[in-house]
Amino acid sequence: MELNARIPSGPVDKKWENHRFEMNLVNPANKRKYDVIVVGTGLAGASAAATMGELGYNVHAFTHHESPRRAHSIAAQGGINSAKNYQNDGDSVYRLFYDTVKGGDFRSREANVYRLAEVSLNIIDQAVAQGVPFAREYGGKLANRSFGGAQVSRTFYARGQTGQQLLLGAYQALERQVRAGKVTMHVAKEMLDVVVIDGVARGIVTRDLRTGKIERHAADAVVLATGGYSNVFFLSTNAQKCNVTATWRAHKRGAGFANPCFTQIHPTCIPPSGEYQSKLTLMSESLRNDGRIWVPKDPEDKRPGNDIPEDERDYYLERLYPSFGNLTPRDIASRRAKEQVDAGHGVGPLENGVFLDFKHAIERLGKQTVEERYGNLFEMYERITGEDPYERPMRIFPAPHYTMGGLWVDYDLMTTVPGLFAAGEANFSDHGANRLGASALMQGLADGYFVVPLTIGNYLAEVTPGTVDTSHAAFADTERAVTDRQTKLLEVDGTRSAASFHRELGRIMWEHCGMVRTEEGLRTALKLIPELREQFWSEVRVPGTGQGLNPELEQAGRVADFLEFAEVMCWDALTRDESCGAHYRPEHVTDEGEAKRDDENFSHSAVWEFKGVGEEPVRHTEELEFPNVPPSQRSYK
Amino acid sequence: MDLKLNVWRQSGPEDTGGFVSYDAKDVSPDMSFLEMLDVVNERILETGGDPIAFDHDCREGICGSCGMMIDGVPHGPKSMTTVCQLHMRSFEDGDELTLEPWRASSFPVLKDLYVDRTPFDRIIASGGYISVRTGSADEANADPIRKRDADAAFDAAACIGCGACVAACPNASAMLFTASKVAHLAHLPQGQTERYSRVLDMVDTHDSEGFGNCTNHGACQNACPKGISVDYIAQLNRDLFKATVTTAAEPAGS
Numbered sequence: 001m002e003l004n005a006r007i008p009s010g011p012v013d014k015k016w017e018n019h020r021f022e023m024n025l026v027n028p029a030n031k032r033k034y035d036v037i038v039v040g041t042g043l044a045g046a047s048a049a050a051t052m053g054e055l056g057y058n059v060h061a062f063t064h065h066e067s068p069r070r071a072h073s074i075a076a077q078g079g080i081n082s083a084k085n086y087q088n089d090g091d092s093v094y095r096l097f098y099d100t101v102k103g104g105d106f107r108s109r110e111a112n113v114y115r116l117a118e119v120s121l122n123i124i125d126q127a128v129a130q131g132v133p134f135a136r137e138y139g140g141k142l143a144n145r146s147f148g149g150a151q152v153s154r155t156f157y158a159r160g161q162t163g164q165q166l167l168l169g170a171y172q173a174l175e176r177q178v179r180a181g182k183v184t185m186h187v188a189k190e191m192l193d194v195v196v197i198d199g200v201a202r203g204i205v206t207r208d209l210r211t212g213k214i215e216r217h218a219a220d221a222v223v224l225a226t227g228g229y230s231n232v233f234f235l236s237t238n239a240q241k242c243n244v245t246a247t248w249r250a251h252k253r254g255a256g257f258a259n260p261c262f263t264q265i266h267p268t269c270i271p272p273s274g275e276y277q278s279k280l281t282l283m284s285e286s287l288r289n290d291g292r293i294w295v296p297k298d299p300e301d302k303r304p305g306n307d308i309p310e311d312e313r314d315y316y317l318e319r320l321y322p323s324f325g326n327l328t329p330r331d332i333a334s335r336r337a338k339e340q341v342d343a344g345h346g347v348g349p350l351e352n353g354v355f356l357d358f359k360h361a362i363e364r365l366g367k368q369t370v371e372e373r374y375g376n377l378f379e380m381y382e383r384i385t386g387e388d389p390y391e392r393p394m395r396i397f398p399a400p401h402y403t404m405g406g407l408w409v410d411y412d413l414m415t416t417v418p419g420l421f422a423a424g425e426a427n428f429s430d431h432g433a434n435r436l437g438a439s440a441l442m443q444g445l446a447d448g449y450f451v452v453p454l455t456i457g458n459y460l461a462e463v464t465p466g467t468v469d470t471s472h473a474a475f476a477d478t479e480r481a482v483t484d485r486q487t488k489l490l491e492v493d494g495t496r497s498a499a500s501f502h503r504e505l506g507r508i509m510w511e512h513c514g515m516v517r518t519e520e521g522l523r524t525a526l527k528l529i530p531e532l533r534e535q536f537w538s539e540v541r542v543p544g545t546g547q548g549l550n551p552e553l554e555q556a557g558r559v560a561d562f563l564e565f566a567e568v569m570c571w572d573a574l575t576r577d578e579s580c581g582a583h584y585r586p587e588h589v590t591d592e593g594e595a596k597r598d599d600e601n602f603s604h605s606a607v608w609e610f611k612g613v614g615e616e617p618v619r620h621t622e623e624l625e626f627p628n629v630p631p632s633q634r635s636y637k
Numbered sequence: 638m639d640l641k642l643n644v645w646r647q648s649g650p651e652d653t654g655g656f657v658s659y660d661a662k663d664v665s666p667d668m669s670f671l672e673m674l675d676v677v678n679e680r681i682l683e684t685g686g687d688p689i690a691f692d693h694d695c696r697e698g699i700c701g702s703c704g705m706m707i708d709g710v711p712h713g714p715k716s717m718t719t720v721c722q723l724h725m726r727s728f729e730d731g732d733e734l735t736l737e738p739w740r741a742s743s744f745p746v747l748k749d750l751y752v753d754r755t756p757f758d759r760i761i762a763s764g765g766y767i768s769v770r771t772g773s774a775d776e777a778n779a780d781p782i783r784k785r786d787a788d789a790a791f792d793a794a795a796c797i798g799c800g801a802c803v804a805a806c807p808n809a810s811a812m813l814f815t816a817s818k819v820a821h822l823a824h825l826p827q828g829q830t831e832r833y834s835r836v837l838d839m840v841d842t843h844d845s846e847g848f849g850n851c852t853n854h855g856a857c858q859n860a861c862p863k864g865i866s867v868d869y870i871a872q873l874n875r876d877l878f879k880a881t882v883t884t885a886a887e888p889a890g891s
Binding site: 047050051054065066067068069070072074075084086122124125126127128129130131133134135136137138139140141142158159161164165168171172173175176178179185187210239240241273274276277278279281282380383384385386449450453495496497499500541543544548549551552 | 648649665666667668669671672673675676678679682683685686687688690692693694695696697699700701702715718722724726747748751753754755757758761762763765766767768769770771772773774775776777778781782783784787788790791794795797798821822825827828
């Protein structure tokens with residue numbers, strides 16, 4: 001597997017400009033001769049499809065939802081970063097670049113991150129022009145808020161629904177191109193394989209989720225914008241249908257998978273309430289601005305939070321990190337919470353949470369101010385738990401949230417399979433080993449509006465359009481592979497639901513490849529996963545047939561892929577014998593108990609090559625260089 | 638707690654469908670309504686049956702995928718709450734509940750509680766956007782927008798497209814859905830250029846998709862899990878009236 005990142009020449013702040021000048025262009029009159037497939041219609045996919053439609057390409061956009069607007073970007077709460085410096089507080093493109101590289105604990109590619117910071121300016125312009133109702137000040141100008149990992153105020157937001165509003169903006173732009181005839185929208189169609197001919201991506205095979213029909217679609221290039229894989233943990237903040245299927249099947253067809261073990265755990269989610277729990281709900285990180293996190297000092301203390309006197313509480317973050325206190329970065333806050341629960345200090349009926357207490361904030365600011373700041377979050381908390389956070393402390397616990405790993409891409413966002421691109425959370429591009437808050441929306445839209453639509457031209461200019469159609473033997477072969485797998489799933493005819501296997505896989509991954517990864521634990525997981533996979537293929541029950549709507553069949557296919565993917569995640573965590581960002585190996589900690597990087601041996605992205613299900617994959621590396629942001633040890637004491 | 642569910646089962650769009658009863662036993666009040674259905678489904682599956690199909694995804698009330706009638710009420714008894722955020726503590730031990738899909742001829746039933754809401758996409762495609770090419774936007778802070786306009790635009794834009802308004806309406810009208818987008822964009826200076834062509838096109842598509850007209854029952858507002866106000870329908874009607882009068886007076890193509 002050849003890994004050529006094809007980083008443009010010149011100083012970091014000129015690379016994107018140079019590249020735009022040097023790259024191949026497709027003549028406006030020729031663009032209509034090219035067909036481009038976009039899979040996924042979240043922020044990255046919808047914005048890419050809309051923009052490529054505007055440019056003149058024939059775009060075919062696919063979503064497994066009934067509507068592009070249902071993609072999980074819709075659920076993002078907090079905001080989107082941009083280096084506008086409207087606050088005059090010293091922000092700049094360079095500072096956003098610097099913060100992102102440092103926040104990623106020096107495991108991302110400088111050139112890509114700089115471009116991200118650069119185009120962050122255009123994203124806000126674009127969104128405002130589309131009518132995205134960002135928060136504004138009384139003078140009518142755009143408002144900003146602060147977010148973790150930065151000392152400037154650069155986050156734009158639309159109440160607690162920034163993702164929703166940005167996605168609706170991109171969705172509307174997409175629907176405009178549907179009306180213009182430049183985008184053909186394929187709803188309720190799930191991509192089940194990539195068609196690769198002579199090493200080049202030439203199309204996809206899909207299943208129509210309503211009729212069950214397996215279909216072939218040919219194109220001159222394919223863009224995957226299919227999101228992340230946090231649902232490998234079963235319980236995560238992701239939506240139920242989020243999956244690894246598209247990227248995993250692309251990986252099996254030759255696309256390198258980079259840093260799969262880089263998964264982010266969000267510290268402030270509502271803890272599970274029982275075995276039936278289907279997902280975890282995130283509560284915005286902003287709560288940590290005024291809430292104080294604590295546990296009872298005595299693990300045997302089972303009194304309700306309000307009955308525990310001050311001197312019997314341990315405000316452990318304030319104790320351990322006097323300068324950052326409750327505002328330590330996500331990875332640290334998460335690990336420390338787990339440490340407390342593991343040591344028996346957990347609170348709530350299942351003893352699986354820590355307190356996030358607003359009593360002092362209410363005393364200091366008054367209930368009204370607290371309500372203005374967090375009212376909607378408090379309501380959501382009460383709706384889910386039945387407890388009133390104004391009267392008693394909230395209970396929170398970390399949950400899997402975002403995946404920094406993904407398909408390896410070069411500077412043009414092309415995977416190791418020519419013609420196959422990956423955008424948004426589906427690629428591994430910009431966040432290194434840890435993503436900063438409010439940067440996911442930024443990256444999705446940067447890739448979709450401003451990067452892929454241009455860089456795809458650099459590829460297509462060298463391709464003769466329409467050379468392959470769906471009658472090619474490779475399409476028939478790929479379709480057969482998809483059909484065979486589906487038949488196999490339906491024929492197992494066991495007694496257990498796919499969900500029950502998913503739950504079990506989630507437990508293995510959370511236990512051994514979650515917030516803390518030990519060599520022993522990872523080796524255990526690598527033994528348990530193939531066993532569980534074998535059980536799945538002999539005991540799962542998928543009712544019904546391949547015809548018509550069959551949600552159980554959809555779910556079983558996704559779980560089957562997670563059962564394969566989970567192994568490479570563990571291999572990655574095992575072989576990255578260092579701690580960095582969200583990847584925490586207790587064998588490698590600083591004297592202060594924090595993640596300790598090993599730059600000498602691991603200043604690289606690990607890129608995995610598929611060798612067969614159950615076979616040990618091959619690890620390749622892309623060395624990383626940091627001429628602009630010299631690596632340093634993070635400290636939040 | 639134990640409940641009895643009378644669930645609409647329909648194997649496909651062509652099937653006539655009917656009610657089937659299920660026992661939901663040992664339900665925890667901390668479960669969400671959909672988690673309760675997950676458990677019922679798992680039992681159905683383990684005993685060789687075909688689980689109840691319903692659409693759902695984010696389970697935090699924002700994607701708009703879920704929705705069903707519980708005892709004739711869209712999204713069930715708790716106001717401003719989608720069915721995925723409805724918890725079983727809203728019910729009592731021994732309750733008997735009737736679950737049905739959205740009922741509207743424009744939303745054909747695909748299976749059980751699962752309906753097809755793609756007409757909503759076609760309403761948006763007919764004009765629910767501002768025409769601005771990527772890259773052609775002005776500097777974001779060039780034009781101030783009054784906070785109250787931005788807030789009003791947001792209130793309208795909060796629609797999640799779940800279809801509860803259609804299900805609640807005796808005419809199966811999608812006017813609240815359509816009006817929320819019309820009002821969102823009409824409140825913003827960016828939305829003015831296409832304001833009147835937008836409302837004409839969107840209402841035209843709304844009608845041709847077979848949704849009924851609005852006769853001011855207001856059931857949609859009560860059913861809306863995001864609290865979208867029927868005032869936006871009044872605003873749509875004003876814009877529609879003005880657009881009908883002014884465009885009729887303008888030469889074609891202007």
